[in-house]
Amino acid sequence: MASTAILHRTPWRPPVSTTAEGVYVELEDGKRLIDGVGGAAVACLGTNHPKVIKAIKDQLDTLTYVYNMQLSSKPAEELAKFLVDSSDGAFELIAFASGGSEAMEAVIKLARQYYVEIGQPKRKNFIARQLSFHGNTLSTLSLAYHPARRAPYADILDTEHFHHVSPAYAKRFQRADETDEQYVERLRQELEDKFLELGPDTVIGFVAETVVGATTGVVGAPKGYFTAMKAVCEKYGALFILDEVMSGMGRMGSLHAWQSVGDGASPDLQAVAKGLGGGYASIGAVLMSPKVSRGIMGGSGLLKHGHTYQAHPLACVAALAVQKVIVEEDLLSKAVENGELMSKLLCQGLQAEGALSRPFCFDIRGRGAFWCIEFDFDVLEAATLCSRGESFAMAVQARCFDNGLIVMGMTGGANVEGTKGDHVILGPAYNATTEEIKKMVDVFVQSVEEILKEWQT
Numbered sequence: 001m002a003s004t005a006i007l008h009r010t011p012w013r014p015p016v017s018t019t020a021e022g023v024y025v026e027l028e029d030g031k032r033l034i035d036g037v038g039g040a041a042v043a044c045l046g047t048n049h050p051k052v053i054k055a056i057k058d059q060l061d062t063l064t065y066v067y068n069m070q071l072s073s074k075p076a077e078e079l080a081k082f083l084v085d086s087s088d089g090a091f092e093l094i095a096f097a098s099g100g101s102e103a104m105e106a107v108i109k110l111a112r113q114y115y116v117e118i119g120q121p122k123r124k125n126f127i128a129r130q131l132s133f134h135g136n137t138l139s140t141l142s143l144a145y146h147p148a149r150r151a152p153y154a155d156i157l158d159t160e161h162f163h164h165v166s167p168a169y170a171k172r173f174q175r176a177d178e179t180d181e182q183y184v185e186r187l188r189q190e191l192e193d194k195f196l197e198l199g200p201d202t203v204i205g206f207v208a209e210t211v212v213g214a215t216t217g218v219v220g221a222p223k224g225y226f227t228a229m230k231a232v233c234e235k236y237g238a239l240f241i242l243d244e245v246m247s248g249m250g251r252m253g254s255l256h257a258w259q260s261v262g263d264g265a266s267p268d269l270q271a272v273a274k275g276l277g278g279g280y281a282s283i284g285a286v287l288m289s290p291k292v293s294r295g296i297m298g299g300s301g302l303l304k305h306g307h308t309y310q311a312h313p314l315a316c317v318a319a320l321a322v323q324k325v326i327v328e329e330d331l332l333s334k335a336v337e338n339g340e341l342m343s344k345l346l347c348q349g350l351q352a353e354g355a356l357s358r359p360f361c362f363d364i365r366g367r368g369a370f371w372c373i374e375f376d377f378d379v380l381e382a383a384t385l386c387s388r389g390e391s392f393a394m395a396v397q398a399r400c401f402d403n404g405l406i407v408m409g410m411t412g413g414a415n416v417e418g419t420k421g422d423h424v425i426l427g428p429a430y431n432a433t434t435e436e437i438k439k440m441v442d443v444f445v446q447s448v449e450e451i452l453k454e455w456q457t
């Protein structure tokens, strides 16, 4: 391994990238990769959109930094206005952060601030879901529930204020004798029971990823689920909170994921991040509904939470430019079109007669620029395979890389214990061309087939 002074997040030293163009990244050894997942479902416009680059360069010549407790900036004001104006009345105020975990941390504190300000300080409990991910700070790890990511910190996580109910993951957890409506009703009842167990007037809110990303892999809830969960929150005067850090800002083909895949159930509070700045800058945001905005404006009238780099002018100008490009180039429609093509090609490649992957391809799911291929080896055909203890998803991720494609492999999303599961996420740039989508799928299918061939005994 080449030497490095960075404590990396992988057991290997990640290769060093030098340049990038669109969805392609070049490494220092000259290797060129196509990025099928935009980093971590971030680079929604590829890496060097001329309009975004120009906006950042112009801002560099104008104003690089101000501290948000002393000065605001034009890019921050304009970006906040854009987010409010594009929400059809769902949101009234915005707070900025520098990423997804910070945005979710702010959501937690803001939700609590809201109840303190409206005179309900008894509310101190959050209910979130198993197999969720809301960030890597201690509070967001406590809020979420992914066994492996919690494990080293379990003893110092907050189990007093953060509680969990079942995931909404029909393909794995809906019973065979249950209709969709019955499944939704079971989950609704479970949430209501949790409210009653904790004391309904102690609950701050229910928190969910509109589309679960980095645990179970692009899992949307059954129709009617979010309407039902929101109704429970409303019944007991608690907040309905969505984490769209990964699925929001266009990835599902609508600006907010709840507009296309969340029953249109607008939240009281929402976090966004990755697609907001598209990787051109570190930025996240909290979007506040009129109810929360007015509660706070009727109290202290200010955000009692913040960070030094919040509302950074360069980050805001980059995010504003990204959002303008999405509108001007009609990229929400393009993302949906690309998604339809990706789905068709994935099905053709992985489920074709004679494809080695066919028996193990448990699910191909997604929409827009967010796709997951879930594999399952609890089938008879797996008797002919020898994995030598390797995870299939991670083997596929590595082989894709060797073959020139970046994808995201994940394990542990198929059961609540986090001990089973192999899935791979694809999340192309919204403006990827048809040829680029085809290339991503071709290399992916080829890599899957290669690994399965090698695993045959």
Ligand SMILES: Cc1ncc(COP(=O)(O)O)c(C=O)c1O
Binding pocket: 040, 099, 100, 101, 102, 104, 133, 134, 135, 136, 209, 213, 214, 243, 244, 245, 246, 247, 273
């Ligand atoms: C749903 C969700 N929330 C929060 C986060 C944390 O975001 P960040 O990595 O920017 O801190 C992620 C990251 O993947 C996420 O998927």
